[in-house]
Amino acid sequence: MSCTDDSDDPIPIVEENPLAEYTMLKAVKANNHSIELYSEQEQFTIGYNELFIRIKDEASESYVSDANISWNPVMHMTEMMHSCPKSEVSKTENASVYKGSSIFQMPGNADEYWELNLEYTIAGQTYNATxxxxxxxxxxxxxxxxVFMGTDETRYVLAMMPMKPEVAVNDFSAVLFKMENMMTFPAVEDYKIMIDPRMPGMGNHGSPNNEDLTYDPASKMYNGKLSLTMTGYWKINLKLLNDNDEVLKGEDVTEENEASSLFFEIEF
Incomplete structure (x- = not known):
């Protein structure tokens, strides 16, 4: 007699994870679901975060493809709470993957922290998780x-979009929001963001062929061109102008004024 591995039991099909190349930042366990949060980044970080979501039904071990998801990140400070600019959560080409973006203005610490509130509906039933x-x-x-107060007494949040800088004329983008109240941050359209990149460690020299950022309604971002002529540390001096070309924040770089009060930083 000999032993065989023959069996009539079905072979389980292992579903390939479409986000396998991303980092799972968090798995929220609630309502017999595992809500998985993924990112290209290694952590939730100050600034722009593009996040991807999958919801696993833990009973069936399958991923949900018909959910409607909304979210609200809330910062719990010692004396107050506030939210941050965020997009809606939308479906992607992969039925089990949803995506959105959030712009965190500040980090957490031992006494103050961010909390992510999720509401999602599956097959007509609504669930909540925090x-x-x-x-x-x-x-x-x-x-x-x-995050700054403009000359119009409005508080704004301006964030640089992720990029991989090169010694070249780079595509360069940012997103702009205003604080309507502590929980609401609508996008601001049709303003202008002027840029003046400088290398403070190299005599504060600039670069040619930059293009200021203007609003693109298709991408809902401010797009322009950033010229980087060498590797190293760059301060990207900014000026924000409203739709009447009035300066709301930022200053020109001159011999007397080496930097704007509004800026981003890049080092590569």
């Missing part, structure tokens, strides 16, 4: 988001 998340400063310490 989870604390750890938002950190960028690993390189460079400034990619600015």
């Amino acid at each position: 989870e604390r998340i750890e938002v950190k400063a960028p690993v390189d310490g460079k400034k990619r988001v600015s």
Whole structure:
């Protein structure tokens, strides 16, 4: 007699994870679901975060493809709470993957923290889940988001979109929001963001062929061109102008004024 591996039992099909190349930042366990949050980044960070969501039904071990999801990140400070600019959560080409973006203005610490509130509907039933998340400063310490009061007495949030800088004329984008109240941050359209990149460690020299950022309704971003003529540390000096070309924040760079009060930073 000999032993065989023959069996009539069905072979389970293992579903390939469409987000396998991304980092799972958090898995929220609630309502017999596992809500998985993924990113290209290694952590929730200050500034722009594009996030992808999958919801796994833990009973069937399958991923949900017909959910409607909304979210609200809330910062719990010692004396107040506030939210941040965020997009709606939308479906992607992959039926089990949803995506959205959030712009965190500040990191958490031992006493103050971010909490992500999720509401989602599956097959007509609505669920809620809340989870604390750890938002950190960028690993390189460079400034990619600015929260400021404009000359129009409006508080704005301006964030640089992620990019991989090269010695070239780079595509360069940012998103702009205003604070309507502590929980509401509508997008601002049709303003202008003027840029003046400089290398403070190299005599504060600039670069040619830059293009100021103007609003693109298709992408809902401010797009322009950033010229980087060499590797190293760059301060991207900014000026924000409203639709009447009035300066709301930022100054020209001159011999007497080496930097604008509104800026981003890049080092590569």
